[in-house]
Amino acid sequence: MDSSRSTHINIALVGSMWRDGERTVLAFVGGDGQRIEVAETPEQIMALHLGPLAKA
Numbered sequence: 001m002d003s004s005r006s007t008h009i010n011i012a013l014v015g016s017m018w019r020d021g022e023r024t025v026l027a028f029v030g031g032d033g034q035r036i037e038v039a040e041t042p043e044q045i046m047a048l049h050l051g052p053l054a055k056a
Contacts, residue, residue, distance in 0.1 A: 007036065011049040017042050 015029040023037045024045065038045070 007038070009036075009038075009045075011045070017045065 009026065013028050013030070014026050017024055017026045019025075019042070020037075024040060024042055026036050026038060026045075028034045040048070
């Protein structure tokens with residue numbers, strides 16, 4: 001993915017996400033099987049959309 005572009009993601013449409021080396025891959029729900037790669041970690045993505053995770 002071109003890191004100079006902003007991409008807005010509707011987190012409700014993400015079916016799964018995983019790390020592949022330094023990249024995070026997002027797979028979207030639906031029949032087209034679209035995937036994108038982002039620089040943020042899954043934890044950063046979740047914190048951005050849901051707020052910081054609580055510490056136990």
